[in-house]
Amino acid sequence: MTIDPVHHKARLEPGLTWGEVAKKLQPFGLALTAGDVASVGVGGLLLGGGIGWMVRAYGLTIDRLQAVELVTADGQLLRASADEHPELFWGLRGGGGNFGIATAFEVNLHPGGTVLGGAVFYEATEAERILREYTCLAAAAPDELSTEVLFMLAPPAPFIPPDKQGTPVVGIMVCYIGDISEGERVVAPLRQLATPIADLIAPMPYL
Template sequence: MGTSSARERLARQVTGRVYDGATADAVAEAAGFNTAVTHRPAVVVAASTAQDVAAAVAFANDEGLPVAVQATGHGAVAPSVGSVLVSTRHLQGLTIDPAARRARVGAGVRWRSVIDAAVPHGLAPLSGSSSGVGVVGYTLGGGMGHLARRHGFAADHVRAVELVTADGQIRTVTAETDPELFWAVRGGQSRFGIATALEFDLFPVPEFFGGALIFTGPAVAEVLHAWSTWASTMPEEVTTSVALLRLPPIDDVPPPLRGVVSLALRFGFTGSADRGEALLAPMRRAATPALDSVGPMSFAAVDGIHMDPPEPLPAVARGGLLGSMEPGLIDSLLAVAGTGVDVPLAAVELRLMGGALDRPAAIPNAVAGRDGAYSLSVIAPAPPPLTAVAPVVTAQVVDPLKPWATSSSLVNFAGHGSGPESAWTPDALARLRRVKATVDPRNLFGGGLAADAVSAGAR
């Protein structure tokens, strides 16, 4: 399977590049942001058009190989082995329609490009904490960013998906053309095909106020307790999170934060500076921050709120959803990840949900996690000495908080060891499997939805 002659035939059919998976060029093309995940595909197709993607899918069908897809690789949690890996990072088309408040992007576009194109028109996308993340994977997994409590998940505002399905066809999937597939792919990620382009709404953001307050020492616990009661009082125009950080003692880290446990309180508000300051005032009174970057800003500068690392690194992530911030939760969290604990973690984040995230999309979709009041995300560094340790230490944070957990999770935040059963309700999972059985009966794209599809007569 995937013989040299077959690859050569595929190479003649596409305008992009085709690589034997064992070559250095293939390794470079398949590399993603999380360097702890190393793919070992049989063939890598560096697609430059939707037609290239369709040809790669047809090739995989002919050769009996599974298909994997990657743009930036931010969401990779497990290696793809023996597959046809379709790299969509070169699909860089981007158009903005300011009058319609809409964007269309190719599958390789990152949020930075969309933000830079939209902000001059007074518009913003529903992007996340880092503008280096790819638009498509983030959005089709749900997408919960700085405007989420006001407008909902990014997937809620997708208008069309250009999708290559398992039969090698390029489809424009909308609520009108294929309502069931449109429901499934918005929230179901790449389980139903390879998205080569998205069309989605943009939103006016005339004012934005945000940044981070960072605390150290005894203030970490004080502020974390204060945030647990303050956050739920915020209006939908506010997004906020707290993150316990363990930053290394290196020159790139500000001196007060080197080698200590700190707490970053992130805040974003789509309103005036005066109103933003009034809303944040209780947290400023809780303790004196070691660093304070909160103020009026352009939405183009939103990366400065979370300050996520811009360069690839090895990590293991695990997450979940919490139904409430009841007494005892913060103490339980501090007991496993607070200042008095010596543990190899990078970050433990609690993010306020609610608002528009609670409400169903105007055009229903398969996005999971609307029952969460807060999201939990735990990240551990995973260089070779810590490869086996990282899954253990992330579990040691998530597991003690299970008494407060909901029955579903956010697909984009679930991370290591997660499966479909941990994300969706039984009814939603059954519906996803019915769609999977219809559009991908041979389970070409994987994703853990095939078991019931087989019994339903897909084969």
């Protein structure tokens, strides 16, 4: 992986994970909207579309893709971009690994650094009301805020009270990019939809 922090560009090899990419970009205050978890691979997400935690502000991961180096089925080593083999590049952006073996990706980066992220968990008995209010809040949210709702059994984790572990819960995951104090204001209603079982939302590096 090579990084050009001046021009906000990077060259990624397909064996990387997004956690590795984010960690290397963090010192430069840069990021690339990527997979929801650090273990997601670069190659599959970049060729498949890429919905990540910064999608509302910066689009899909493929929107940042500038070029792909690949080996085609007949053994040619090509570089596909908007100017070189543009039809192949069009197919690669969302077409997965159907056109060859990708060996490198060139991407444009965007600001990263610290985000307001994490999750708040509520008892599932409140789900109907929570989802109704969540839908209204999410529809009115600024592009800097991406959210996700999970229905799950509360894990046996230290942040979950022992009597709630293993019970059905609603989890609202958030990622706000931008001014943290403004993020606290925007996210506050999502943290007050009911009495939380656990609230893990806090400033954190985008990793």
